Amino acid sequence: MLASILSPMVLAFLLGIIASRVKSDLKFPDSLYQSLTIYLLIAIGMKGGYKLSLATFEEVWQPALVAIGLCCTIPLWTYVLMRKVGKFDVPNAAALAAHYGSVSAVTFSAALAFHENLSIPFEGFMPSMLAMMEIPAILIGISLARINTPPTESNPQIPIKEVARELFAGKSSLLLLGFLLIGFSVGKTGWEQVAPLFDLPFKGVLTLFLLEAGLVAGRKLSDLKKGGLFLIGFGIIFPIVHAIIGIYLGSLAGLSLGGATILGVLASSASYIAAPAACRVALPEANPSYYLTSALAITFPFNIMFGLPLYHEIAKLIITQ
Amino acid sequence: MQNFHLLTIITEEVLATTIEKELVSLGAKGYTWSTVSGKGLEGVRDNQWEGENTKIETIVSEETCKKILSHLELKYFNRYAMIAFYHPVQVIRTNHFL
Numbered sequence: 001m002l003a004s005i006l007s008p009m010v011l012a013f014l015l016g017i018i019a020s021r022v023k024s025d026l027k028f029p030d031s032l033y034q035s036l037t038i039y040l041l042i043a044i045g046m047k048g049g050y051k052l053s054l055a056t057f058e059e060v061w062q063p064a065l066v067a068i069g070l071c072c073t074i075p076l077w078t079y080v081l082m083r084k085v086g087k088f089d090v091p092n093a094a095a096l097a098a099h100y101g102s103v104s105a106v107t108f109s110a111a112l113a114f115h116e117n118l119s120i121p122f123e124g125f126m127p128s129m130l131a132m133m134e135i136p137a138i139l140i141g142i143s144l145a146r147i148n149t150p151p152t153e154s155n156p157q158i159p160i161k162e163v164a165r166e167l168f169a170g171k172s173s174l175l176l177l178g179f180l181l182i183g184f185s186v187g188k189t190g191w192e193q194v195a196p197l198f199d200l201p202f203k204g205v206l207t208l209f210l211l212e213a214g215l216v217a218g219r220k221l222s223d224l225k226k227g228g229l230f231l232i233g234f235g236i237i238f239p240i241v242h243a244i245i246g247i248y249l250g251s252l253a254g255l256s257l258g259g260a261t262i263l264g265v266l267a268s269s270a271s272y273i274a275a276p277a278a279c280r281v282a283l284p285e286a287n288p289s290y291y292l293t294s295a296l297a298i299t300f301p302f303n304i305m306f307g308l309p310l311y312h313e314i315a316k317l318i319i320t321q
Numbered sequence: 322m323q324n325f326h327l328l329t330i331i332t333e334e335v336l337a338t339t340i341e342k343e344l345v346s347l348g349a350k351g352y353t354w355s356t357v358s359g360k361g362l363e364g365v366r367d368n369q370w371e372g373e374n375t376k377i378e379t380i381v382s383e384e385t386c387k388k389i390l391s392h393l394e395l396k397y398f399n400r401y402a403m404i405a406f407y408h409p410v411q412v413i414r415t416n417h418f419l
Contacts (some may be wrong), residue, residue, distance in 0.1 A: 030356070030373070280335045284400035
């Protein structure tokens with residue numbers, strides 16, 4: 001566990017949190033944030049596409065089925081739990097369901113770095129699981145709200161087709177899917193041409209990005225009290241439960257220790273790039289203080305600092321049994 | 322010189338594209354937008370993760386201005402962080418705005 005916390009990425013994230021708590025003037029220019037996001041998405045997609053081209057269909061189809069199953073079912077039970085136990089209203093429960101069913105590309109990147117640091121092998125095609133899991137949950141979450149609240153004249157609803165178009169055309173899925181395809185098509189020779197830019201500097205760029213993520217998460221910490229104890233507990237316990245389910249199903253689908261852990265990380269992570277924007281537009285009644293705070297200020301830091309080593313230990317227990 | 326209204330809307334970035342389309346369909350000939358940050362009743366929005374604020378400005382006739390404002394009031398005021406205000410301006414080259 002110490003090895004994970006003492007990585008430059010996690011320490012940069014912590015420094016970001018401290019910087020925002022002491023009200024430092026450190027601020028990333030917006031264009032740098034955008035550039036780092038674009039770099040990370042291209043790097044993940046390109047390498048994942050290349051590795052996917054090396055895999056056989058037999059290796060991929062079962063994990064893919066599990067990944068799709070997870071991202072379609074997590075929002076359903078999250079929604080029910082939020083309504084029944086958390087006593088949230090329809091839009092807030094639906095927004096939380098969309099966020100927790102969808103995935104975080106940055107947590108995924110940190111999981112890749114974690115496994116590489118500890119030299120634990122994992123299936124290289126895992127980025128294709130990330131790409132598959134991003135959008136369905138957001139659409140399911142928004143649809144859950146639509147089914148449970150009829151449109152009124154003062155509450156016009158954006159058609160779900162339009163929401164889907166915006167999500168697929170959004171930069172995160174466009175770059176991820178686009179570069180998965182590019183990486184898949186160009187194979188080894190193509191990958192080797194761009195690897196010096198997209199492989200070696202990846203962890204350095206991730207460190208920069210996590211410093212910025214720490215700054216934002218630190219600012220959001222002040223909103224924790226608005227969410228209440230239930231949301232804090234939910235933001236920690238739910239990811240652990242999802243990770244266990246993901247790891248277990250991943251190992252059943254034939255993934256290695258590393259691959260199953262990464263699928264667990266995907267199941268446990270909550271989206272905070274694609275989902276917040278989509279929910280803000282499609283579910284304006286949902287309060288960002290709930291969904292953004294729990295995804296960004298609770299689940300994300302927990303996963304980066306404690307979740308990754310914890311899920312690794314859980315995976316060892318499940319897979320060696 | 323002719324009298325027009327300079328309408329300013331400050332709102333959440335996620336709405337910018339939709340509102341810009343609506344302005345044009347309600348009769349505005351064009352608009353200018355910029356990214357801004359600040360504090361209001363809905364708190365501070367000053368980073369990319371939460372989305373920033375967008376300021377959209379358009380110069381329109383009084384009639385179009387009223388039409389746009391009542392549309393914004395109906396569709397957005399209760400549900401989003403948004404302020405809208407206008408002041409009279411005098412412009413040359415009126416064909417740009419009518």
